[in-house]
Amino acid sequence: MKLQGTMQVNQKNHLEIGGCDTVELAREFGTPLYVIDETLFRQNCRAYYQAFTESYGATVIYASKTLSNLAVCSMVEQEGLGLDVVSGGELYTAAKARFPMERVYFHGNNKSPEELRMALEYKVGRIVVDNRYELETLNNLAGEMGVKVNILLRLSPGVEAHTHEYIKTGQIDSKFGLVIENGMAMAGVKRALQLPHVQLTGFHCHIGSQIFELQSYAHAAEVMMGFVHNVYRETGFVAEELNMGGGLGIYYYQGDRPRPVKEYADVLMTAVKNTAAALDLPVPKVIVEPGRSIAGPAGITLYTVGAIKDIPGIRKYVAVDGGMGDNPRPALYQSKYEACVANRMHEQPVEKVSIAGKCCESGDMLIRDIALPSLQPGDILAVLGTGAYNYSMSMNYNRLPRPAMILVNNGRADLIVRREDYCDLIRNDVMPDRLRSNLVKLASSR
Numbered sequence: 001m002k003l004q005g006t007m008q009v010n011q012k013n014h015l016e017i018g019g020c021d022t023v024e025l026a027r028e029f030g031t032p033l034y035v036i037d038e039t040l041f042r043q044n045c046r047a048y049y050q051a052f053t054e055s056y057g058a059t060v061i062y063a064s065k066t067l068s069n070l071a072v073c074s075m076v077e078q079e080g081l082g083l084d085v086v087s088g089g090e091l092y093t094a095a096k097a098r099f100p101m102e103r104v105y106f107h108g109n110n111k112s113p114e115e116l117r118m119a120l121e122y123k124v125g126r127i128v129v130d131n132r133y134e135l136e137t138l139n140n141l142a143g144e145m146g147v148k149v150n151i152l153l154r155l156s157p158g159v160e161a162h163t164h165e166y167i168k169t170g171q172i173d174s175k176f177g178l179v180i181e182n183g184m185a186m187a188g189v190k191r192a193l194q195l196p197h198v199q200l201t202g203f204h205c206h207i208g209s210q211i212f213e214l215q216s217y218a219h220a221a222e223v224m225m226g227f228v229h230n231v232y233r234e235t236g237f238v239a240e241e242l243n244m245g246g247g248l249g250i251y252y253y254q255g256d257r258p259r260p261v262k263e264y265a266d267v268l269m270t271a272v273k274n275t276a277a278a279l280d281l282p283v284p285k286v287i288v289e290p291g292r293s294i295a296g297p298a299g300i301t302l303y304t305v306g307a308i309k310d311i312p313g314i315r316k317y318v319a320v321d322g323g324m325g326d327n328p329r330p331a332l333y334q335s336k337y338e339a340c341v342a343n344r345m346h347e348q349p350v351e352k353v354s355i356a357g358k359c360c361e362s363g364d365m366l367i368r369d370i371a372l373p374s375l376q377p378g379d380i381l382a383v384l385g386t387g388a389y390n391y392s393m394s395m396n397y398n399r400l401p402r403p404a405m406i407l408v409n410n411g412r413a414d415l416i417v418r419r420e421d422y423c424d425l426i427r428n429d430v431m432p433d434r435l436r437s438n439l440v441k442l443a444s445s446r
């Protein structure tokens with residue numbers, strides 16, 4: 001097990017994070033509870049800023065799909081990064097956090113006309129256009145509003161990243177972007193250059209997520225620069241910007257070998273520079289969009305242990321008060337996590353158990369076969385590395401209220417997302433009058 005950031009074991013043998021005792025946090029805020037280590041989150045932002053912006057003049061934008069709320073947007077802003085948003089909701093959150101809109105990039109493979117109009121009204125820095133339909137729609141909307149908008153075109157470079165099938169995005173058979181290989185991308189560029197209300201500034205690609213193998217980035221950069229060269233030869237257009245997406249992998253489980261951000265920056269920037277030199281092109285402004293590698297390691301989730309069921313010779317199930325509702329990743333991608341018993345950190349593992357969630361799904365298993373000290377109902381289990389794609393992918397299946405989130409730093413814990421309650425669950429339910437009167441009739445006929 002790997003304790004990251006400010007995590008340590010305190011004198012009471014409890015897990016501590018951000019100078020706060022997790023057992024006390026569980027008591028004060030309840031469980032399940034998302035806890036974000038502010039120091040580590042900011043350190044991760046700074047590692048990107050130093051490696052890309054200070055060393056190479058590149059731009060770093062945080063992918064808010066990873067974890068977004070007002071407090072997170074505000075930290076990202078303070079650390080000098082931009083923001084990638086993929087929906088009206090993420091854009092709205094950024095606006096409410098007063099994030100400078102010129103530092104916002106708007107992504108997505110099916111932005112609605114309303115979302116595009118909203119982005120134009122907010123004057124976001126760039127819209128990353130995914131397909132021809134969007135290109136025409138955006139041009140028309142910008143025309144109606146009398147503006148010209150800066151765009152990047154998202155391309156599918158045909159580069160396969162070594163990661164889970166569901167989180168690969170750069171291959172040809174993908175719902176994202178215009179394919180380079182078959183001419184779709186070149187046709188898109190030529191059309192964009194004709195349209196009066198869009199200003200093409202460059203190209204974007206994103207080859208996937210949870211990537212350890214840096215050569216995939218170098219390869220993608222070479223393919224993208226090759227395309228920049230072909231565009232220049234065919235149209236005379238010189239791309240000023242090259243957005244290479246995000247995707248750097250993090251440590252979740254033994255065997256995961258994350259690469260340092262500095263190494264990632266060196267590999268990517270060297271590939272861009274060398275290819276530009278070989279093709280006699282100016283070096284474009286490079287943009288990267290990390291998410292997981294900033295938020296992931298900075299988060300943990302605290303649960304309370306409940307029912308324990310031992311099926312002798314088969315499996316011991318230890319159920320916790322959350323599960324796929326707050327972390328759907330194990331059910332979706334068979335993702336693995338490490339965990340510890342936060343209130344008894346000094347005890348050695350004595351048995352193998354499986355941590356079950358509380359949803360009515362056999363697949364709601366947070367961790368299978370983990371060696372832990374003997375667990376009792378009431379113990380606090382901390383699952384590590386849950387800062388990315390947990391809260392942002394959480395759901396209300398089984399009408400479970402979503403957990404609270406707190407930000408910890410230097411012994412201080414601030415609530416940044418309130419725990420949902422049962423009223424939240426029925427907030428948008430509407431009882432049609434005819435059903436209401438049926439209920440009244442039924443009641444009175446009894």
Ligand SMILES: Cc1ncc(COP(=O)(O)O)c(C=O)c1O
Nearest residue numbers: 063206209246247289290291292
């Ligand atoms: C377009 C785009 N940019 C950036 C990211 C962030 O990726 P990661 O969280 O792996 O860094 C994603 C998600 O995979 C994405 O789809």
Ligand SMILES: N[C@@H](CCCC[NH3+])C(=O)O
Nearest residue numbers: 065167209210329388389
């Ligand atoms: N949600 C995925 C990552 C998807 C990235 C979005 N392009 C995960 O948890 O690993």
